[in-house]
Amino acid sequence: MRNLSERGILTVVSGFSGSGKGTLMRELLKHYDCYVLSISATSRKPRPGEKEGESYFFKTREEFEEMIRKGELLEHAEYVGNYYGTPKKFVDEKLAEGKDVILEIEIDGAMQIRDKYPDALLVFVTPPDAKELRRRIESRGTEDKENIEKRMRRAEMESYGMAGYDYIVVNDDLEECTRLLHGIIQASHYRPEHQREFLDQIRKELKQED
Amino acid sequence: MRNLSERGILTVVSGFSGSGKGTLMRELLKHYDCYVLSISATSRKPRPGEKEGESYFFKTREEFEEMIRKGELLEHAEYVGNYYGTPKKFVDEKLAEGKDVILEIEIDGAMQIRDKYPDALLVFVTPPDAKELRRRIESRGTEDKENIEKRMRRAEMESYGMAGYDYIVVNDDLEECTRLLHGIIQASHYRPEHQREFLDQIRKELKQED
Numbered sequence: 001m002r003n004l005s006e007r008g009i010l011t012v013v014s015g016f017s018g019s020g021k022g023t024l025m026r027e028l029l030k031h032y033d034c035y036v037l038s039i040s041a042t043s044r045k046p047r048p049g050e051k052e053g054e055s056y057f058f059k060t061r062e063e064f065e066e067m068i069r070k071g072e073l074l075e076h077a078e079y080v081g082n083y084y085g086t087p088k089k090f091v092d093e094k095l096a097e098g099k100d101v102i103l104e105i106e107i108d109g110a111m112q113i114r115d116k117y118p119d120a121l122l123v124f125v126t127p128p129d130a131k132e133l134r135r136r137i138e139s140r141g142t143e144d145k146e147n148i149e150k151r152m153r154r155a156e157m158e159s160y161g162m163a164g165y166d167y168i169v170v171n172d173d174l175e176e177c178t179r180l181l182h183g184i185i186q187a188s189h190y191r192p193e194h195q196r197e198f199l200d201q202i203r204k205e206l207k208q209e210d
Numbered sequence: 211m212r213n214l215s216e217r218g219i220l221t222v223v224s225g226f227s228g229s230g231k232g233t234l235m236r237e238l239l240k241h242y243d244c245y246v247l248s249i250s251a252t253s254r255k256p257r258p259g260e261k262e263g264e265s266y267f268f269k270t271r272e273e274f275e276e277m278i279r280k281g282e283l284l285e286h287a288e289y290v291g292n293y294y295g296t297p298k299k300f301v302d303e304k305l306a307e308g309k310d311v312i313l314e315i316e317i318d319g320a321m322q323i324r325d326k327y328p329d330a331l332l333v334f335v336t337p338p339d340a341k342e343l344r345r346r347i348e349s350r351g352t353e354d355k356e357n358i359e360k361r362m363r364r365a366e367m368e369s370y371g372m373a374g375y376d377y378i379v380v381n382d383d384l385e386e387c388t389r390l391l392h393g394i395i396q397a398s399h400y401r402p403e404h405q406r407e408f409l410d411q412i413r414k415e416l417k418q419e420d
Contacts, residue, residue, distance in 0.1 A: 130415035156416040162409060163402040170408070180400070187394045192373040198380070199372060205340035206366040 006197065008034075008099040009188050010091065010117050012110045013181075015125030016155040018137035020171045024125060025104055027178040035185075036099045038091050041067060044082035047142055057087070075105065075112035080150060084109065100185055107161045119193045121185060124165040128172045130155075216407065218244075218309045219398045220301065220327050222320045223391075225335030226365040228347035230381045234335060235314055237388040245395075246309045248301050251277060254292035257352055267297070285315065285322035290360060294319065310395055317371045329403045331395060334375040338382045340365075 015021040029035050041057040043064045052058055059067070064083040067073055076085030086103055094101045103113065113120050127133045133155060137148050162168055167184050171177045192199065225231040239245050251267040253274045262268055269277070274293040277283050286295030296313055304311045313323065323330050337343045343365060347358050372378055377394050381387045402409065 126412065130412060130419050133416075134419065152416070152419055156413075156419070159409070159413045159416050165402060167397070167400045168402055168405045168408070169400055180397075183393045184397045184400065187377070187390075187397045190377045190379055190390070190394065192375060192378055195378045198378065199369070202336060202340060203366075203369045206343075206362070206369050209340050209344065209362055209366070 006098065006189070006194060008036075008095045008097070008101055009185055009194065010095060010101050010103070010113070010120040011185050011188075012103045012105060012113050012120055012122045013125060014105060014107050014110050014122070014158075014165070015171070016127065016133055016158060017151045018133050018140070018155075019125045019127055020136065020174070021104060021125040023174065024171055024177055024181065025102060027174060028102070028181055031178060032182055034100050036094045036101050038086055038094075038101055038103045040084055040086055040103075040105065041073070042082060042084045044080075044084075059083075074103075074116065075109035077106050077108035077112075079106050079108075080147065080154075086113075107158050111161075111164070119191075121167075121188050122165040123167045123169055123181065123184065124162045125169050125171050125177075126162070128170050216308065216399070216404060218246075218305045218307070218311055219395055219404065220305060220311050220313070220323070220330040221395050221398075222313045222315060222323050222330055222332045223335060224315060224317050224320050224332070224368075224375070225381070226337065226343055226368060227361045228343050228350070228365075229335045229337055230346065230384070231314060231335040233384065234381055234387055234391065235312060237384060238312070238391055241388060242392055244310050246304045246311050248296055248304075248311055248313045250294055250296055250313075250315065251283070252292060252294045254290075254294075269293075284313075284326065285319035287316050287318035287322075289316050289318075290357065290364070296323075317368050321371075321374070329401075331377075331398050332375040333377045333379055333391065333394065334372045335379050335381050335387075336372070338380050 013021055013025065025037060029037055039057060041059050041064060043059050043061045046058055050056065061083065067085065068076060072087060073085040074088040074091055076083060084106065086105060091101050110122055114122060127136060134152060137143060137151050169177060169181060188194065223231055223235065235247060239247055249267060251269050251274060253269050253271045256268055260266065271293065277295065278286060282297060283295040284298040284301055286293060294316065296315060301311050320332055324332060337346060344362060347353060347361050379387060379391060398404065
């Protein structure tokens with residue numbers, strides 16, 4: 001039913017640090033082959049297990065600022081003292097190929113994407129409540145006390161931006177949440193802005209029928 | 211995951227006469243018990259097999275105009291010489307009970323609903339092409355030649371209104387289309403306007419965490 005020659009859907013997935021959105025993205029990509037995850041550039045240091053060109057493209061602050069100057073980033077933001085950004089070329093190429101591209105980015109970047117790609121789908125992932133959010137951040141074991149409190153305060157601020165997203169998804173049961181996210185993104189293919197070719201075609205046919 | 215105490219989703223389903231939307235609605239209601247179909251009032255004469263209070267509430271033109279005057283209709287339109295309208299009370303009651311209410315109405319009525327219920331979901335159902343549309347209208351066998359041409363011309367006009375809907379669904383394979391429509395409506399429960407209680411709650415919790 002879906003017109004496969006059409007452009008892919010650009011989906012922005014944001015969520016509180018500790019919402020489990022990283023795990024959710026891995027599940028989505030594991031179960032469905034229509035998705036491509038955009039790889040961000042960042043100036044933050046790799047965490048244990050993170051690999052260059054897989055988790056992120058790791059850059060120095062100077063290299064990152066060079067990319068900004070050259071206009072090679074779709075969006076960028078500074079967050080807890082580090083730069084994060086989305087290389088533009090990769091996203092545009094994959095969308096043109098008909099792939100559904102996922103950007104896992106913070107709220108500031110999401111709003112920049114909305115301005116540049118009004119057809120983008122914005123999804124916010126949240127744990128069921130604030131206690132669970134704190135539990136997940138603490139259990140990660142990579143953050144000191146000060147950073148945990150920073151992330152909790154950041155979450156409070158972000159909670160005021162959630163309503164600006166197209167969908168709010170509670171990540172309680174991972175499997176259910178993965179299916180739901182897939183359903184939301186696939187439904188988006190049937191929005192009129194993604195059905196332009198079909199609309200033009202049937203209008204032309206109906207005119208000729210007269 | 212879904213907050214079941216919340217109000218239901220109001221979905222407007224429109225489509226070309228001959229799009230098969232009636233059959234699609236019956237399939238949707240047969241397979242999923244979260245839906246209630248709103249029953250329209252009309253001044254048109256019953257077709258063979260149509261029953262009062264099931265297919266429509268059949269009214270005389272005078273009775274219908276009385277309902278308009280009393281403000282008992284959510285929307286109404288005149289179409290191929292007959293009135294069609296949606297009794298308001300039933301819809302409001304079912305939404306408050308948390309049921310997802312489906313209105314199967316024409317494009318003019320759909321735009322009236324959008325004004326009164328900005329959160330309503332508007333879905334347009336179409337056959338894959340204009341030839342198939344004509345074939346379906348002709349095979350129905352209830353329309354004379356003049357009415358068939360009227361309906362084809364009407365479809366041409368309506369094709370310019372399709373882009374104003376939230377989703378365009380091609381009714382080619384009935385089973386696939388039923389599943390897709392269900393997915394689109396259920397995704398809508400996760401839009402921020404339907405998650406207000408959750409948003410208020412988690413904001414309050416995050417504030418207290420400080």
